[in-house]
Amino acid sequence: MPTTRTWLQAGGGTVAAALIIAAVVQAMNSSAMWVSNDPVGECGQTSGGAVVAAQNVLSASTGLEPVDGSWDAESEVATKAFQAHNGLPVNGCVDTGTWVTMRAYVISLCDPEFDCRGPDHRVRYAAPGGAREAYFADNDCDWGSYVLPGVAHTPVTSNKIMALSRDAVVEIECEG
């Protein structure tokens, strides 16, 4: 007959194992979100947060305007120029290969081990009239785009509005 102590040890071990598994799964999901934006353009979504993320990179790399989450002809031309310069198949669609390439340009603003608040990653291109930049935010459960200037910021999966120019930046909330 198991004693109370045995039950407590077994229960504690189960809880600890569950926590470890949950942490690993969370970390894997976090990484996956950064590298697997939904396809954007003719091959996928034409509006929403995934579009904002792609347009955000294109605004820095090609000068695309506006970044409004609505896919259009200008966005497609910008994508083709980005793809051509980066050696990708030129089809105007931000597929996985194109998004992974875009993602490689994203650089952490803070120490990689430090949890920044607000915008903590950036794409920056040198340009004749000054640098062109695009900002992103990332945490354990989600990531999103900051669009400058203004307050139209659309995270990809949490669909929460984040404002770079407001006094208090809204953080991505991890639920559950």
Add this chain to the structure above:
Amino acid sequence: MVTSIEEPRIRPEWLLGGAVTLLGAIVIIVVTLVLGSGEEEPVVTPADATELTAGTCAEDLRQPHWVPDSVRRAVVECPADISAGIGRTTAEDHLGTWIVYPLDGAENQETFRGGPGPAWPEDEVRSGAYHPASAITYVAYPGSAELSDEMSGDNVMVEWVDLAESGLDARVTRVDNNGFGPVRVEWSDDAGSYLLLGTMGRTPTGGSGPTVAELIRIADSVAAEDE
């Protein structure tokens, strides 16, 4: 016997010839000076790349001692500048310092004429004729020991490379799209962690940007001469 000695005479044709020669020499000198003034001053690449950041907040930062010859200048962005740009949402002592080295040369210049749209001919876009300027971005995170999360994907190649001079290991991440694409070189030492980013760009005439070997040499130069 009377001997007459003729006074030496300057013959008119000599005078004319001398004047013409002098005038010719003056013309040659003037033309040379005028043409010479139109040429750019010879650009001297500093013997040590740290000279490019002299007088900036990066002056005392651990940074590259070597950059390719096509680098003539550096643009430094301090943590205070970055903090101001993102609404001061994070402590400056956790922000990295950025040094951007623009690359000279026609193939490295930005070719955009207006924003992307129908005015950009399709065939030129497909050839890589519309591209941004090439630059090498260096970011230092003093006090940090971590690198960014490792990337993955079908077109991502990650390898660890020995830095011969400094004795460190660097993680080289290539997004290899038929030989083109971004390259990240990341490493850490006792003072912090570092990132170099460059693009091997495709252009109608071949390519733009630094090579992987150049990025690795830059990384190796960061610590090599400080020790």
